[in-house]
Structure formats: structure tokens, C-alpha cells
Amino acid sequence: MPNLPSKKEIFLTGLWKDNPVLRQVLGICSTLAVTNLMVNTLVMDAGLIFTVCLSSLTVSLLRKYTPMRIRMMVQTLIIASYVIIVDILIKAHMPDISEALGPYVALIITNCIIMGRCEAFARNNPPLASFLDGLGMSLGYSLVLIAIAFIREPLGFGTLLGIRVMPENFVQWTIMIMAPGAFFTLGILAWITKYFLPNAKNSEERT
Amino acid sequence: MIKQLRSVVYMFLISLFFASLVSAVMFLNEKKIASNQALKLQRIILKVLDIAAEKNTADDQISRLFMERVKDIRVGDRILYVGYKEDGHTILGYAFPVGGPGFWGPIQGMVGVDPDATKVLGIAFYKHTETPGLGGRITEDWFSSQFNGLRLFPIEGDQKIFYLKPAGTTGAPNELDAITGATNTSSAVETFLNDELDYFLKELWTTVEERE
């Protein structure tokens, strides 16, 4: 067994060096869909953090008992269950936001990050490490999303979390709220990341 | 054989566990979700009838107001809500649900009209699956309050009750601002809402008039 990186390292890698969105290029769908409003982004982030951490933890706890052949179906079942729970909780306690997020909460199930972490880490590693890995990855994801929303909402609506931040006579860049704007913002962010951290594959070293 | 059996049993047990977990969470939150829906509808109806427009009115107050001031009647294929003034028997107006296809999926709203169905008191959209931040803005006050005071008349020929035009190009009183960047949602709303208002005036209103 190779040297296991320290818990702290595991957690931090997900934040920047192996950031799921900018480095591994995962979880893009929801990144583009919800980042036109900061409040939606924050709720989505919370939902994802909850799901990734619990899913990784559960998969790790069950790793010695799960038969190899059906492990993907089991993982999918676990992930889907937690997502449904998140969906129910948001519907019950934050009904307006639930309306705004629409089908994108359910789409957390197919968010490649969760399945990716289960497959790449959780099924081979102890529970606490898996939990931290999940936490690091989901926080890394959240940071990227917040950064994008920080650009898209002010430029597209002139507000941030509903509060006006741009001067009154600012002409809104509507394209920022629409699909193309999302692609461009993420593309440029990916460009900047690659420029400052040119070595691509860090994932191999970790598992 | 044993291996496969083991897989099946494991899968079954896991499914059972998680299905129970999900059902438990569902069970615990069902009532809250249902009451959220009911309250939301009540809030919307009160809003379009201009009975209680403040956003932070407490839930129990909303329920109380609703019980005191609104009565529902069945007209044709819809439920109509009759709103009464504070005296309890003068009719303030009528509210009825409207719905139609949006850009992404069905949109549902509520329209409030004055006692003679000559103008709109207010409208609100409460269910939709449009793009958040774009088509989704139909729920915002600036959009729905444009309909306040809109003159109603049965449609003849090509004319519409109202038009949604790009912001800044509106002229006549029945030309309202569309949502910038959400042309599809705007035109979908223009289409179905005109049809629904027309349907109300031509089909449902006659029944209501007879009743009162």
C-alpha cells in the first residue's frame, strides 16, 4: 500500500490542485445552469456538499461488503437516495428556492463528481478519509461556482444576492445570464487555471 | 451461482434500507410540503384580489384572511374564488387559475378580476419550469404588476387583450414589457394568457353572471 496522503492533504487537494470543475472537468452541467444567480448557486452548493460527503462516507463504510459487479448500481442507489432527501428538505423548508432550482436538484444524481469520488476514492479508502475527500471536492466545486456567479449575476442583472451592486445607469450584459455567457465565463476561468497550473494530471498521484 | 445470489440479496437489502430512509423523510415532511402548497395558493389568491399584498404576513394570518374573505365555487372546469370586501358580502372580485405551455414546461398562474370582469385586479404566476433568472422572472413583481388595471374584452379577430413587447418599445396601455433575454417565455405567456382570459370572458363569465 503506497503512502496514504495525510487527511489534511486529501482535503486540500480537492480545493485547488485537483479541483473537480477546473482540473478534472466534472460537474459542468450544473455549474453552467445555476450560476446566473448567487442565491441559487449557494443552495446548489449546499445540496452537493451534503450529497457528496454522505455518499462517499456511506460507500466507504460499505466497501468491504459490496460485491464488485454491482457496485455501480449500489453507488447510484445511495447517491439517488440522498439527493431525493435533499430535494424533499428543500421543498419543505425553502419552497421558493425549490421552484427556482427546478430539475437541477435532481440532476445532482448524475453530477459526475459524486460518482467520480465514489469510484476513485471512497470504495478503496477508510470512511473518515473518504468524507474529507468528498468535503474537499465539494468545497472546491462550490468555490468555482461562487466565483462564476460572482461574475455572471452582477454583469447580467446588476445585483448580487438580490442587492443592487452596479451603478444605476449600468446596461445589463444579458448574455451573461444566458447559455453562451455561462460557457464563456467557465472557459475563461479554465484558461486562467491552466495558465497558472499547467501540469494537468494530478489525480493519478492521489489514489 | 452463490455469488450472484449474494449480489441479489445485497442489492435487495440495500434498496430496502434506502427506500425506507427516503420514505421516512418523505413522511416526516409531507404535511409541511402540502401546507406550503396550500398556503402558497392562498397567498397568491389574496394577492391578485389585492386583499393582503405584504410579503411577510404570517402564515396563520394568511389562512385566517383567506377563510374570512374568500369563497370558492365551481364554474365549468375551473374553481373560481370569490373575494369579499371587509363587510363580508360585497363582492370585491373574482380570481381564477390559468395555465398554459411556457418555453420549458407548463406555467400556472392566477388572475384576479374586478366584480364586472372589465379589468384585471392583478395576476401572479406560481408554478413554472422556466430558466431561473430569465423566463423565471415572470414571478417577479415588476412583471406581474404590469397587468394591474388591464382592460378586459372578449377577443374578436386578430386583436389581443394585451401584448408583450421588448422593453422600451411599448406604447399603448395594453402593451407591456416582455422579459429581456427571455423572448420564448414571453411569447408563450402572451399566447396562452390571452387565450385563457378570452376563455374566461366568453365561457366562464356567463355562468358566474347568472349565479349572482
Place this chain on the structure above:
Amino acid sequence: MTPINPLTLFLAAIFTNNILLTNFLGLCPFLSISRERKSAMGMGAAVVFVMASTTVLNNWIYYKILLPFGLEHFRYIVFIVVIAAFVQLVEMTVERFFPALYFVLGIFLPLITVNCAIFGASLFMVIRGYDLVQSIAYGAGSGIGWWLAIMVVSAIREKLQKSATLPKGLEGPAITLIITGLLSLAFLAFSGMIRVQ
């Protein structure tokens, strides 16, 4: 049930409501596969088939089994399991009976299970209340729309690779995203073309 003409739905799913360019679904495999046209071709074909079939299958299951028994809130799990099982079945059948096809298509099939577009298509099908015929139109149309997008982007990328030197940081995901953004912008031009509903 929404009363839309299935043909309109089909065309709209390809152009005006393109599942990838408008709804952002199916991007992860998109970004990795779109490097060359041949892989894009294979993946696209597989996606069309799986998307059309599972949307219809899930429609039947939802309306004939889940709803009557009050099990709608398990639909997420059921849909995903159906998709996974269907892909597994297709993979086994193709491997056994059409080995040549398996050689070309085979590797893409497991990737399809996690393609959020496939799951998303079933989700939208339920939200918008499509019936069986509309589901086929929508599923097939969305798949073809996805295929179209991936073909165009991969063709552009191949060409770029051969005839241009990109700045270091742009290679890979960054340039793909920007190209896709431009394509999404271009597809916005279709929005007046079809009255979806």
C-alpha cells in the same frame, strides 16, 4: 398533457431547445469525447439510441406503474436504474450479436450511463407531461441535437488542432467551452424558427 405536435417537439429538441446548448446537459462526456470526429460519431449514435429508448421506457413506467401505485417520489431512482440496466443490456447484446459494432461503439456505452442528458431527458419528460409519442419525438430529437452539437464542436476542434497554435492555457477544456459557447450563441438564432408550444 401538453398538446404539442410531436414533429414540432422533435425539431425543437434539436434546434431551439437543444439539450446541450440550452439546457447544459451532457457536458462531461461531451468535453472529453469531442476531441476527434470519429469518437464523436460513435458516442452520438449511442446517445441517440439510448436516449430515445429510455425516455419512452421511463414514460411507460412512470404513467403505468409509478403513478397508479403512488410511488412517484421514487422516480429518480427508478429512471436511473432503468437507464443503467438498459445500457448494460445493450452492451451485452451488441457484444454477442454485432461484434463489429461493439468494437466501434462498445467503449462508449458505460460512459452513457452517467451522461446527465439521458437522465435529464426523462426528468423533463415527466415535468412537461409528454405522452408516449411525444416522448419518442423528444428523446430522439434531444439525442440528435446532442449528436449535432458534438459533431460540430469536434469538427472545429480537429481543424483547430491542425491549422492553429493555441495559447498554452487554452488547450483542452477552455477552448472547447468557448467553442461551445459560440455554438450556443449561434443556435440562439434558431429561437424564432419554431414555435415549440
